[in-house]
Amino acid sequence: MERDRPVTRRAILAGAPALLGLSRKTDRATTGGFVNDSSPLGHRLRDRTPFTAPKRQVKIPIVIVGGGMAGLGAAWYLDKRGFHDFVLLEMESRTGGNSRWGENEISRFPWAAHYVPVPAKGESLARELFEEIGVLRDGKWDERVLCFAPQERLFIFGRWQEGIEPENATQRDTEQYRRFSDRMNEFRASGEFTIPMDRGAKTTPLDKLSMADWLAHEKFDSPTLRWYLNYACRDDYGALARDTSAWAGIHYFASREPEEKGPLTWPEGNGWIAQRLFERVRRYVSTNSAVYHIARDGSHLRVLTERAEYIADTAIFAAPTFLAEYLIEGAPRAEGFQYSPWLTANLTLDRIPRESGFDPAWDNVIYDSPALGYVNATHMNLATHAEKTVWTFYWSLAEYAPAEARRLLLAKDWGYWKEAILNDLEKAHPDIRQCVPHIDIMRIGHAMIRPAPGFIFSEQRSRWTRAYGNVFFANSDLSGFSIFEEAQYRGVTAAQKALRAIS
């Protein structure tokens, strides 16, 4: 809906201090800070700082390291198959990993992963879980968790438009969008682009190309289509199209049924799924239990936390695979595993900002912004009217090399990022600074695996899908991209291997 232009009187009031150079003072004070920083613990591991040796010893057949979706998925599977003799060790105070979430007086909100595309018929594991937690009943998805309309909008040419593909396209743009969609249908029909990827992936030279090179090769040169696909790579993999494997870039489009109306989402994002999983396996979970060392001891493993030492038959390593080098005695470096760092922020809005064009959507993207836009946490409320809300702002810092982006994340203070976020949003919402009393920012140094060209079908990737002694790896990074379904699949697969190993 169109909102009014700025009120003259306010413009005068705001203009006068600007003349005197005092305009900053007219902005509201915004509070907030960095939250959920996990880098201090990570850096202790990297720097091999000594940890306090545990006094307690526990004998247990299976230890799961890491309580993200992969670890929770492994625990869910073990419990479901009637195996109860295991422990899940989580370094944070809560499980969830990339699906962690928060809550304030207005809404719950996600800190990272915030949706799952409607699982296709072949995704049996995901469907099994969704049936169990009541999202899928008699083949029908719960209408309250299928993302409400309107799903997406794009701020371009000074106003919001419906959908994320730019409108007002030239004939060339339109033709290329159609051709791109046709190409994706062909890839989909090939059956090689599946979820989980393990099911259909066949070695192909496509993986050696970058998405940008493939687009050039296929003569896709429409600027808006290029923007859109670059955006998709930044959003899904935290990397620019030129740093993303063409196979992975295509997989995003070719692995989903285009007519499915979704995705599945919740105010707290995938935190909702994580919470349901946690409720099912909480008796196995030990939080604030950072594993700092895993060593072989005869046919057993010694898994060390500061609280207890676990003497286990096997371990399911659901933490990011690059940590193996620091945690597992003798494990090599996970070569080729690159991780995109992310910055996410949750903005409290105590009033809804001005804007013009299409109605507010769930996912709101600003054209030509370095960031990825924001998701509205109250979008899935049944209420027809919201006076306050929470926006989750996503930024994958894809234009930097990962290590450089991580340095930047740590070097700049909260005020710097807060300003960068508000400046970005100001393009679409000129009065955003009057609406936001609070911004919390989370920095994730190794947020998601980056499917760089060549990685998906590399020997480095496939070697980690095999066990290292009695340790089975389970993180979604083994698939080359971080999505819920891959995490669940890797977790369950590792759990199956672990069960076989101890029987």
Next chain:
Amino acid sequence: MPVALFVSVFLIAACGLIYELIAGTLASYLLGDDVFQFSTIIGCYLFAMGIGSYLSRFLRRGLVTQFISIELMVGLIGGFSSSLLFVAFAYTEAFRLILYAIVILVGTLVGLEIPLLMRILKERFKFSELISQVLTFDYLGALGASLLFPILLVPKLGLVRSALVFGILNAAVAFWSTFLFREQLVRSHTLRAACFVTLGLLGAGTVFANRISSTADNALYADEVIFSRNTHYQHIVLTKWKDDLRLFLNTHLQFSSRDEYRYHEALVHPGLAALPGARRVLVMGGGDGLAIREILKYPSVESITQVELDPEMTRLFSTHPVLSQLNQHALTQPRVHVINDDAFQWLDKNSDFFDFIVADFPDPTNYSIGKLFTTTFYRLAAKHLSAGGLMVIQSTSPLFARQSYWCIVETVRQAGLRAYAYHVYVPSFGEWGYVIASQTPFQTPQQLPSNLRFLSARNVAEMFVFPNDMTPIPAEPNRLNDQILVRYYDREWKEIAR
């Protein structure tokens, strides 16, 4: 010199008449019954002028100063009269009191003007000449004003600005007089300063008149806007022309008092009359209380729950004399419980059962309102229906928005309910549609309350028959995750607007 003086007389007279006309027009807009309003206001005004003339004898010294002060007072009070009256109508229950107080005050001050002026001028002119000239220009001014008022002022400026503009003229005459009679003035500076202040206030009033009664609204609506307010949720506008009171929400017409009985009788009675012994009723939306007015015609109904998002709507229609008269004080009846909450959320957290549910929401013009027309909403509402209960849904026009209408019918069916479609002709809306939704078969009632203006048992059955240009056409159901209804509706009403 004499010309200047008589121009002043002309202007004063014009101003005096304008305030009287404004008061009369406003009263007939807001209260109806123009003959009564105009008669009583003209009577009071002339009587007050008489009081003024009488009082003029008590003013003895400093006549010019007195005259200028009176001009400024007339300018201020008259200038702001219509703004004050609009605000009084919208926010107080003392509208008539304030109306007549203003009329008498302005009349008295205007009554003082001419006698004072004549006494000021009596030294300069022969009495016979003076009285002839002054009265000639007095009547000429009245003629000018009475022609200008309907032709130019009401249509172009609206009542608020017209009054303010004439207030400025009064103050200008005062200012001018400080020069005309400067030799008779002692403290002309003080008076001029007062003139400036008055002119400034009236000027600011004219600039900000938009905020008093939104002349921008006046351009948008055919009739005079008598109430305009941006609440947290919507823009409420009431317009009035003679006996036709209209409510607009975000510029969409909600009812016209001339034919709303057709809409509301058709909304309530086909369903509720088919439920003899219905005790508990839920009304969602429709905070105007007009549906409740109809429901209260059933003595069996023990309790009516009204869920309306906007507290300003229910406040306005509970407390305002004219509006609460229209709904026959429905919202303040002991059987009625008003809840200001979002209907979808309220249904979700509440577990009460109702024999009859009315979903009287605005048309699905956007994705927010569209949520209230979805399979999920109807499924949830159906959980609140008692065994054999019925729900009726306001469903836009099956003629102008045919696919939208049948989309709502399809949505009800997809929600697992039986759907019974019917329509009625409401002159201010055109052909309008409703859907009765139920879990059990529905049969049209054989008997209706006796005191209806429009419906009879015979024409209820006819409403369920659709002429050829409104018969069902294929439509997808409206679901939360695609809201196809909002698209249908947008497309269909755009075609009408073309």
